[in-house]
Amino acid sequence: MVFQTDDDEEEARFLKLCREEHVDVCLTVAASHRLGYMSNLALEHSRGTYWAKFDDDDTYLPEYLNEAIWTIETHNVGLVGKLEVMFYLQSRDALVWRAIASKRNPIAYLQPAKYVQGATMVASRQLWESIRFNDTLTRGEDTDFQKRVAQKGHVILCTSLYNFIAYRRSHLNTHTWLITDEELMRKRAKFVSFGEGIEHLMDSSDFKLPYAPPSNSNPNVQVVTSDTDGFVSGKTSRLEDFRSRLGYTFGLVADVMTHASVSNNVKVVAIHPKKWKYQLEKEHIDVVLVESLWAGLAEEWRYKMRPGYVAPEIKGIVEFCRKKKIPTVFWNKEDPPNFKKYIETASLFDVIYTSHAEYVPKYLERVPHKNVFVMSFSAEPHLHNPIGCRRPKLHNLCFAGSYSAHVYPQRGRDIDMLLDASLDKGVTVYDRYARLPQYVNKTFPAKYKSAVVPDVPYEELIQKYKEFKAFLNVNSVRESSSMFSRRVVEILASGTPVISTPGEGLVKWVGTDGVWIVDSLPEASAAIDSVLGDTEGAYLAVKKAMRKIFRYLTFRGFVEDILSKSMKDYEKSGPFGATVLSRMKSTQMGRLKNLIESFSHQVLQDKQLVLVIDVVSGDVVDEVMSAVKSTILSESSDITVLVHSGPVFPFHIASSLCRLLQLADEHTTIRHHFITEFYPSYEYGPHFLDDQLDAFIYTDATIVGKSRHFERDGSVSRSGEEHEFVEKLLPGTAMTSLSLLEHICSLRELPPTTSFKHYATDRYDFAIK
Known part of the structure; x- marks a missing residue:
């Protein structure tokens, strides 16, 4: 190492560091020397x-x-x-x-x-x-x-x-x-x-x-080298099992979007056409997944998949895997228009997924097995999520993609309809081929020139999902029960409404919540006016879509489906639930009904309530139990009531919650991985629990809760954030993992709130009454 300095103290510190780090050769030179001199000097002393x-x-x-x-x-x-x-x-x-x-x-x-x-x-x-x-x-x-x-x-x-x-x-x-x-x-x-x-x-x-x-x-x-500073990289892995990758390794041949999504759920070995054999021999691969692709991560797979041609690299990969008993999976996400392009390649694989359900019989006619299944598009919560979606919008409308009317005439007519309805409302068009003059026949007509801008990289585009009040979408394939535009799911998961042309698969898989289906210029104009005129109403519609997507349409679900179809002993993970802790005094029994109703109305199926009632004196225990029985009309395994007559709970919120946890753990079984507390005087809407749980899917927060909220009179609090990381959350709304809460409660002193990462969901499904 060569260090350049004119400062004696700096030189001494450098030489001391060299000794501590056991550097073989350490040299110092005057600051006036050039880098070429330093390189020669170092090499003169090297061996x-x-x-x-x-x-x-x-x-x-x-x-x-x-x-x-x-x-x-x-x-x-x-x-x-x-x-x-x-x-x-x-x-x-x-x-x-x-x-x-x-x-x-x-x-x-x-x-x-x-x-x-x-x-x-x-x-x-x-x-x-x-x-x-x-x-x-x-x-x-x-x-x-x-x-x-x-x-x-x-x-x-x-x-x-x-x-x-x-x-x-x-x-x-x-x-x-x-x-x-x-x-x-x-x-x-x-x-x-x-x-x-x-x-x-x-x-x-x-x-x-x-x-x-x-x-x-x-x-x-x-x-x-000319400096001592190094670079230590690597993000810390997620602490909660809820978010961690599955313990499997996929060999993957895919384009950028699928690679980015799959790699958040399993370890991925990006198979390269020039080194696939070494990779498969060196790594412990559980499944090889190949998708219908165009170029791969860095153009390495371009032209390797085309009609009537099976790349020798793909053949070699499949044959090698068959000998090693590694399951192989092919996903044709381009069906129905590109069935002929990929069928020869797909027929080599053990398991096949198609994006067009109607083509399952066609595959069964061409392949030597019956392992053909349907898989449409999903969102990846680490990439597509509502974090920051409640900030002021920067623009009105957006369309991203290509025109391609010469290939898909109906698509061209649909784009014209949407853009004609949008031009005077403020629309931005990200043209996929704007920077590629060789694709002039795929670019947008001159009348849209004022709205067209060049395409942006994928990671920039998914951030722009949240900058617009609505996105426009065209389904190139209308008559398919499972094929629709991939972007719709990503945009909805990001908290933004979509105005789309018809698509049978879109309605069947995603539904119409947050999606305005239009098929004429008047319908498109009306939908645009509706979304832009009532952005809060549009957001509430999108919320319904987000719930469905984060529970049923994520890449985690796709990856688990692949594992279950290709590995006989694999069992899909079940849904996560939540345990609610609550506490009230025997003098507050009038609030019992409100608490029980708030809990019972939760749409989350896997839930549990542990209620601790503090009695002032022993002679009111019978009275308390009578009130409990009359409120809880039928016995429920989801509700446990503990009557407590011991020392008064500590006033500090966290200490009180720890005491609640201790009592619950002593007298019953805490069944779920996530813990929250309900205040009897607050009102919790039916989606409070599942919305909080969803936030653990798409954030790395350690605690999730509310910041902005509804007041007693129905108004919205002036302060507070929505879908943002915050410094603190409202008491009575925080949810965290059982393991973290147990750790906090085991400490002699409570750690500062800055030790945790807090995320605030939106203001809905909660009110202070």
Whole structure:
């Protein structure tokens, strides 16, 4: 390591750090020296056969050097590095792939290049001894070095885009390369996954290449760096079982959207066409899922699926899995229009899912088994959720997609109808092909030019779901009992209403809550006026759709269905329930009826109420029990009443709840994983419990409750937030996990509220009376 400083104290701290970290060679130079000089100095003091240049901004995964050395030795080249790289954007919590290769050859793996990223250079010491860094340049020393390497006749070869992550912090001024996230995204960057995907990369197991690790005879690789700051990454895994990934690993061949969704539910190995065999041999794969795709994560699967053609890589994957008894699953999400395109590929797989229920008989005629099932589209709560959806909307209407009237004439007419009704209301059209002049026949007509803007990456678009008052949708397939636009479910899960053309599958799977079905210009105009004129009424309709989606139409459900169909002993997880704790004094028995009704009217089936009644004196116990029996008309296994005549409960809310939990645990069985408290004087609507539980699905909050609420007179409180993370919640509304509450209650001192992450749902289904 070489440290650049003119400060004696800084130098002393650096040398001390080097000793503590057991760095082999530590050198200091004056601040006036150039980076080329520092690189040469480091290499003069090194003893390795190979050298690599590390940048303190970036992350080098465990297989990084193995891959580089394997590439040098196998292909007999002088220098290797990365031309296309993964970037983690901290401000967006997103992983993107930046393609620097040419359009003609979009995948740069093992291709010669003029230059590679300076922070990824790996070469032999012998090469450096003949071509040293220029120590007089103020910038561009890496580019100059590579230029002279090429002039000497040496080949520069690209390694894969994997095993390396360029980390872009939120604060631009902390980087040497002053480029904004927006500028970087425009420079051939493509969304791969959200920050959750970092966990897979950090495992260094998803993207390994078929190289052997260097033998013990290989000397140490020396690292040249100009700073001591490193990068420690990786989001902490979710604490609650309710949100954690299932304990299975999927080998996955899919496009970006499906990959992002599946990887939030199981560990994913993104199968690559050039290294699939190594991946399947190295990893313990439980199921291989292949979807009808167009390009894959980074164009690696483009043109591998087309009519009448089965890619040899797909054949090889299926044959390998059959020998190893790994179940294989194919999902044709493009049925019915692309049945012929994918049928030859689909017929190889053990289990087949189709997005068009009417085609199940056609598959059964063509495949050698009966494992053909229906699966339409779902939402992924980690990506598609109502967090922040109650903020003021920035725009009125939006349509995202392509025109493609020459392929689907009815689609063209439907888009015209929706946009003609929207132009004077304020509409934004994200055109999928705006930046692709070769698809001029798929772009929008000139009359919509004022509304059309270029498409945005997927992770940006799903954030825009919440910026508009409503989205417009066209179902290209109308007559299907299961096929409909994927975007509808994602938008509704994000808390935004949809104005859509008819679709049989949409009505059957999603319903009409939050969806305004229109089939004419007058109907479209009326629906738009209705949604824009009553945004609160529209939100209440969307709430009904969200409940259905988070319970029945999530990718967790799809993944579990795949496991149950492909693994004989797999049992789907059951629904989660909630235990309600409550307490009242014997002098407050008039509130008993309100409490019992609030609990009994909850639509959540898996629920339990444990009520503790504090009696003032022993002579009123019979009176209390009589009142309880008359209020609870029939015996219910869901309700347990404990009459308590011991010490008075502590006044502090948390301490009181802990005492309630203790009594409940001593005298009955707490049956559910989530705990909340009902105040007898408050009113809880029928969806209070299930709405709170849903929030644990789509947030990483430790406590969920209410912030804004209805007052006694029916008015809405002036303060408070809805669908936001907050500092505190209203007493009598908080729900948390049983394990967390038990942990809190075991502590000698209650932790500060800042120790927990609070999420406030909306104001509905709760009132202070």
